[in-house]
Amino acid sequence: LQHSVSRANCNKIIMLFTDGGEERAQEIFHKYNEDKKVRFSLVWSLNPQRRRTLQPLWAACATRCYYYEIPSIGAIRINTQEYLDVLGRPMVLAGEKAKQVQWTNVYLDAL
Numbered sequence: 678l679q680h681s682v683s684r685a686n687c688n689k690i691i692m693l694f695t696d697g698g699e700e701r702a703q704e705i706f707h708k709y710n711e712d713k714k715v716r717f718s719l720v721w722s723l724n725p726q727r728r729r730t731l732q733p734l735w736a737a738c739a740t741r742c743y744y745y746e747i748p749s750i751g752a753i754r755i756n757t758q759e760y761l762d763v764l765g766r767p768m769v770l771a772g773e774k775a776k777q778v779q780w781t782n783v784y785l786d787a788l
Contacts, residue, residue: 689714691715694723695722
């Protein structure tokens with residue numbers, strides 16, 4: 678992340694796509710979320726052989742993020758769009774700090 682660029686301070690998310698072979702998931706989350714300002718993290722595990730890999734699941738649990746398993750290459754588009762449901766949730770579910778500002782939903786036409 679470039680910290681020298683001015684931004685609107687909107688919701689920040691980390692998306693990790695993996696085939697289960699990534700052994701450095703914890704390092705990735707630590708590197709890109711040092712200041713703990715990322716509100717959502719999502720992990721997708723593309724696993725066509727349905728072999729159980731614990732590293733992506735562990736990374737999702739350790740960082741309190743959302744985990745999705747994609748069963749086949751053909752299901753990538755459908756499964757990756759599920760993050761819009763997470764981002765579009767009512768902000769009433771957010772903590773008190775988030776309620777100090779005015780939030781809007783995700784603009785689907787901008788994707």
